[in-house]
Amino acid sequence: MPVKEAREHSTDQAAVTDLIRKAILDGDFAPNQRMVEADLCAQYDASRSAVRAALHELTAQGLVERIQNRGARVRSVSLDEAVEITEVRMVVEGLCAAKAAQKVTDAEIEELTALREELTTSVAAGDVFGYSRANQLLHKRVREISAQRSADEILERLRGQLVRHQFKLSMHPGRMSVSLPEHVAIIDAVCARDPERAEAAMRQHLASVTAALADVAEARQG
Template sequence: MTANREDAAQSVVTAIREAIVRGDFVPNQRLVEADLSEQFAASRASVRSALLELANDGLVERVQNRGARVRAVSLDEAIEISEVRMVVEGLCAAKAAEQVTAAEVRELKAIGKDMRKAVSGGDVLGYSQLNQRLHRRVREISGQHTASGVLERLRAQSVRHQFKLAMHPGRPAVSLPEHLAIIDAICAHDAAAAEAAARAHLRSVITALREVDQAGSATR
């Protein structure tokens, strides 16, 4: 495959992944190559290559004789993903505490300040975006590139559950002190405390996932 074709296929991968993350494509929705080719102004070959890559990432599944569709992630799988994240994000938080620079300390503290403002102002969407930014920066500061790649794939797979969790009433007020604890430990260069705070946050996520699912079942 030439460089141009690789770039074209990668741009389609990015576009489809972002559409799934935004919820434009919903779980179990069929992904028809011809439609995607038209929607993203890409060749059928680029679309086919993109779907194969997304299948490898766990976002898309191939169904025999029926093409591709958005893979639905069950609650049980979302919890398993969170359990893996608990271990890997704990590692990243610990490494970030060891690696963080003075400039990055100021950046993390600024994110924490913005998160406080978002919660006090009821800005749920803004808080969700800051949440994602914080987790991404911790991964980047840690320098753990393999772990970062794993976490990005896991986050994409469970994005629908994460969105429901982020929009759940009262959730930001619960998760804010958990995130601030991670920030404080990293900024204090306390690797053990940073790992413990990250693990505690993910345990809270698992509990909340179950609660949100039960609340949804009660209203159905």
């Protein structure tokens, strides 16, 4: 295959992977929904080989699973697994928070301060969706500021697997008022350039998330 064609083929595969991944994270595909290659080819105007490669990559990322004789489907993450993933996040994101506190610039402190105000305003207005967006942005920015590439790659994969549980958690009554002071503590510690306090605040927040996941599951069963 000529080099130019190979590059185009590779780019096509990457684009299809990104599109399907985004659709899964956005909830366009439900847990346990079958991922039929022919349908995906038509939906994304992609070749069968590109779709097959995308599903292979998404399987490696934990978003898709292959069932013998039944093809691929969106993987459903159990509560127990969600708790385990959050416990891993507690360690890795704690590291990122500490590194972010060491590396944060004055401009980034201004950005985090504005994000703090956005979180507070969303809670005051009862804006669950706005709060959820700001919450995700905070965790993303802490990872980016930390400049820990390996940790960021790990956390991005874990985030994809947890996205549905996180959405259910954000919709749970009273959850915003509980998590707001935890997020504020993370921001304040990073902006104070205090690595130990930043790591402790992040770990405390994610320990709270672990407990809340179990509470939400119990409430739904009840």
